[in-house]
Amino acid sequence: MISINIEKKLKAYHGQQVLHIDKQFATGSVTKIHGPSGSGKTTFLKVIAGLISPEKGIIKVDNETWFNSEAKVSLSTQKRNIGFVFQQYALFPNMTVRQHLEYATGDEKWINKLLLLGKLESLQTHKPDYLSGGQQQRLAILRALATKPRLLLMDEPFSALDAKMKTELMAELKTLSKELKITTIIVSHNPQELDGWADEEIVFS
Numbered sequence: 001m002i003s004i005n006i007e008k009k010l011k012a013y014h015g016q017q018v019l020h021i022d023k024q025f026a027t028g029s030v031t032k033i034h035g036p037s038g039s040g041k042t043t044f045l046k047v048i049a050g051l052i053s054p055e056k057g058i059i060k061v062d063n064e065t066w067f068n069s070e071a072k073v074s075l076s077t078q079k080r081n082i083g084f085v086f087q088q089y090a091l092f093p094n095m096t097v098r099q100h101l102e103y104a105t106g107d108e109k110w111i112n113k114l115l116l117l118g119k120l121e122s123l124q125t126h127k128p129d130y131l132s133g134g135q136q137q138r139l140a141i142l143r144a145l146a147t148k149p150r151l152l153l154m155d156e157p158f159s160a161l162d163a164k165m166k167t168e169l170m171a172e173l174k175t176l177s178k179e180l181k182i183t184t185i186i187v188s189h190n191p192q193e194l195d196g197w198a199d200e201e202i203v204f205s
Contacts, residue, residue, distance in 0.1 A: 001024060001025070001026060001027055001061075001062060002024065002025040002027075002059075002060070002061050002151065002183055003023075003024050003025075003058070003059070003060045003061075004021055004022070004023050004024075004025070004048065004057070004058075004059050005021070005022040005023075005057050005058050005059075006019075006020070006021055006047060006054040006056070006057030006058070006059065006067070007019065007020050007054055007055050007056050007057055008040065008043060008044075008047055008052075008054040008055060008057075009055055010038070010039075010040050010043060017040075019039075019040035019043060019044060019204075021044060021202075023202065025183050025185065026183070026199075027062075027181050027183055028177060028178060028181045028182065028183060029183055029184070029199045029200070030174070030177065030184045030185075030186065030194075030197055030198045030199050031184070031185050031186070031198060031199065031200050031201065031202060032186050032187075032188055032191050032194045032198040032200075032201045032202075033185065033186065033187045033188070033201070033202045033203075033204060034187070034188055034189065034191040034201070034203060034204070035203055035204030035205055036204070036205070039204035039205060040204055041155075041187040041204050042087065042155055042187060044187075044204075045084070045153045045155055045185065045187060047059075047067075048066075048082070048151070048153060048185070049077055049080065049082050049084050049153055050066065050067070050074065050075060050076060050077040050080055050082075051077060053067070053069075053074060054067070054069065055069070056069040056070075057069055061080075061150065061151070066080055080151070081147065081149050081150050081151070082149050082150075082151045082152075082153060083143075083144030083145055083146075083147060083149035083151070083152040083153065083182075084144055084153045084154075084155075085140050085141050085144045085152075085153070085154040085155060085157045086140065086155055087155040087156045087159075089128075089136050089137060089139070089140040090140070091128040091136060091139060091140060091143075092128075093127065093128055093129065094127065095127065095128075096124060096125050096126060096127055097115070097120050097123050097124045097125070097126055097127075097131070097139055098111065098115070098124040098125065100139055100142075100143050101114060101115070101142060101143060101146045103143075104143055104146035104147050105146045105147060105148075110146070110148075111146070114142040114145060114146060115142070117142065117169075117172050117176075118138040118139065118141065118142045118169070119138070119165070120135065120138060120139060120142065123135060132160075133160040134160045134161050134162065134165065136160070137157065137158070137159070137160040137161060138161070138165075138169065140157075141154070141157055141169070141173075145176065145182075148180055148182075149182060150181070150182065150183065151182070151183050151184075151185070152177070152182050152183070152184045152185070153184075153185050154184065154185070154186040154187065155187045156187060156188060156189060157186060157188075158170070158188075158193060159189070166193065170194075170197055174197055186198070
């Protein structure tokens, strides 16, 4: 169970807004988040990941406190065991596909399984510049899964994929999430694409 009750100031076009989220996420669940640009969706993911801090609040995962503003507790991103799929992929230009996964885990069997999952096994010696946008996006997803995270945060993770690949990958991800008990939170501009996969949704306004 992930319990989040935070407040974070946002810079808005018409002045300052405050993002307030008070929500619990069941272990292994999938939650989709959507809403207009500037409503704080990506900021919320970064707060959970520990990349930015809220002004106040608490983030607890099971019995572990990740963030508590009053107690001045803030676990580093590395200690939170999170997989993060960034909107811009954030791939390393000088690393091959396989090296991206080896950087995250030394489990060769798991790496090979991920390469098959993302249909990148024939491209494992390629660097990002020699991959299409969809292939880069798949690599970003595989890298996020490589550490077998307890929490997977995804920011527009399927935008560059064609319909067939998207459907296949989402089905595989759903199976993996259940197997590994990964809690998943996805920001999407097209929430309908997650119908039938997400357990619930949050609408930011």
